[in-house]
Amino acid sequence: MIHRVLPSNRAWPLHDAAATRAIEEAAQRALPPHTLMARAGLAVARLALAVAPHARHAWVVAGGGNNGGDGLVAARHLAAAGRPVTVSLFGDVDRLPADARQAHEAAVAAGVPFSTEMPAHTDLVIDGLLGLGVRHPLRDETARTIERINATGLDVLSIDLPSGLPADTGAAPGQPVVRARHTLSLLSLKPGLFTADGRDQTGELWFDDLGVTVDRPPDALLSGPPRLADRRHAQHKGSFGDLIVIGGAAGMGGAATLAARAALAAGAGRVFVARLGVDGRTMDELRPESMLREAAELVQPDRLRHSTVVCGCGGGRAIARWLPAVLADAMKLVLDADALNAIAASAALRALLTNRADRGLPTVLTPHPLEAARLAGSTAADVQADRLAVAGRLARALACTVLLKGSGTVIASPGATPLVNPTGNARLGSAGSGDVLAGWLGGLWSAQRDWTGVEAASAAAWLHGRAAESGDQRLPLPASDLIGFLAAALR
Template identity: 55%
Template sequence: MQRITAETDAPLFDIAATRRIEHVAAAALPPHTLMQRAGRAVARLAMALATDARTVWIACGPGNNGGDGFEAAAQLQRHGFHPVVTHAGDTERLPADARASFERARAEGVTFADSPPTVCDLAIDALLGIGARRPPGGAMAEWLARMHTSAAPLLSVDLPSGLNADTGTWGGPSLAAPTDRRFCLTLLTRKPGLFTAQGRDAAGEVWFDDLGCTAGDEAPAARLNERPEDRSRAHASHKGSYGDVAVVGGAPGMAGAALLAASAALHAGAGRVYVAPLDETAVMLDMRHPELMFRRPDALEMAQLSVVCGCGGDDAVRAVLPRVLSTAGALVLDADALNAIARDASLQTLLRQRAARGRRTVLTPHPLEAARLLGVDTTQVQADRLQAAAALADRFACTVVLKGSGTVIASPGETPRINFGSNARLATAGTGDVLAGMVGAGLAAGSTAHAAARAAVWRHGDRADRWPADQALTAGALARGTPVR
């Protein structure tokens, strides 16, 4: 059993692949073995989470997820706990494995009740797993609401019931209560939906048990984004070895966005960083960052540069985009550059042509920017973030970073990544500009678009995770990588 952290490098399998893996594993084992292993694993984690627990409420559903719950109940009873099982379903219609586990729980003397115990020390949600077909209703919905709001810790079996394992969309109760009492033990495979969209909030801390099985040669739907290698610097290197970044952005009234991206690129290790403001009246100096060099956009030798374009671009960015798209050696497109491209087919053609010329490009949309590029609405993007990122990567033949909880990194021909580290302290203006600058520095240093995006997203999230709780996380400080001013 393993706890998932930002250090975990692991494949993520969707429901269809998980079913195939389960099928192969079950065929090679004596009947009911997998469910017994699942129940034992659930009981083991339950006992570790609530060592002093006495009453454990286990809500079991109509399928095999419920079977895992019965099996865990039998185990907990055997270990001297007091499990109380409520069952949402007809025991006569349980699938064979779950039926066997139900009988085992009964034989162990587990208490079955029609309604949940008034108090419990731990709740276990074994209502629905990968077989959930619609949002839970009736007693299931009531029980879930109670579990997600009660003071007792909640352990979800395989998935929080109501979570779509493929997409992370949520059909369960409000998730307003803090997540630090939520735990999930996912079984056999790690599922992408646990790590993006509402997955993180619904699941809380995620643990994994492979039930002694391997995934064989199943292709994962995605992988968790792993820690990038530390960048060592050869003694005999010089600033030219780390490349030049130019930030094109900062229209009138929006200079800050460009400066944030530039600061982030600088602190991420770029050899030289230029700022090209889209405001003719801009002051061509940043007193806090005298390292930054200021140029007019038309004075930049784009082919030699890793250009970060769009941060604070407003409408002014439209005018420079044809040249930027046609000539930038490497390119990060963010914010208003993405909005301008979404409105203009000729810019879209130029964007697509970059790949054919061997030029590296990374788009860093948040869900609304992604929706505009795809011509859909934000809800449709959020309904399947992996699919939306892949569709954009495919459409524009480049790397796409779809931001938000569980940032997705997709590139043509690569297994998509979902970033685990990071948290909602990043939900503050300017942190996206910082990410764009960090990606730009990676491109300038020579990384592929996919590798630069993965590394920057991981480090950006890691900074947020390590940020001291008593210090404000602002984009300016994040760009510098330190809360100390």
């Protein structure tokens, strides 16, 4: 059965390329010959008829592997349904795998036309060029074919993966990738469909397990919506915890203010702001519930040991002074922005961070790719090349939960299956949206007293992204407006 994956209101297991190949091999041993390809090709044809019911002509671009075989089976079914279809086979017929060779023979016997050129009046391109079999760098002919598909400007239905997109990472810097309007993932959902370049290239995502039951653990999970505990009638502000925002150095007070407002919207019981720069204000006039204090008053062991702390938003260089105390004593800690930069530059602060786990104190880091690169001693390009792997390495090295922001935010924690967040869009690419996320995460974690750092990070990322999906997607979303959408998403 074909399922539409996004928007999603459930968690989905994700399997990388090696796991998917193992799943395929096990299914092939258990089923009669050619069964999997027959099911896959039929699923592709059915989806093509559903998403392009009035297409005048379909052009199937088939590669020399099993992905091309799926396309050949689909072409035969479309022809049998009376739909004009032409196949361009980019591969040596004599070297096709057994299943694909049988699919080619059946297509020829059914009278499916083959041509090296795209037929006139084509409305739909079915991309069966590479799928899971992508290897970088691409051969010149393959790269030219992908560029040719993209140059048509037509709707593209990709089989399994947009050709050129790596299944595990979703990152193909400098390499052409098919821009699909629809993608039908088969047997498993792959992590690369949801992170790095995956979302932009995949289009609308569909999934068919081809009737195969998978009994191996996932390599990652596509996170689902959080389950929030009900607020009981007898609860009070003390039930939802104290939260301290430490940040807002000179000229950057807005970052701390945004974080505090988000924490209040997320449900923290009391929110204090430890100001690192003096701006003359005694309160936030929009949210007077937020209590502004001098940092020295709040960064005290007794306060920190009973508080959720969000540290670093607009902290500048001034944040480094307060980090040793925060790392030593904060009950729950969210580290963002300049706090991460300070830790990346200091072995002593890094040691204090890793020591928190030994003392049972949970920590969540919320880096964007450049901040993650500083922590990892690499580059932002290296981070983006394999977001899941980098987040996992950082989580293990720093003994904490890492929320790596970006398209397909990754949440990794030592010993846990990594999560990929499915919500959000480019509207989150605005100044201050990261400060809102940090405060929102802290507020949820404070209010949901029993959550782990992973649960708080996953919930915050999911709701943060869902909030950005509200309203006109063509318009920017200022961070201050995002908070209102977050409250609506929470409801």
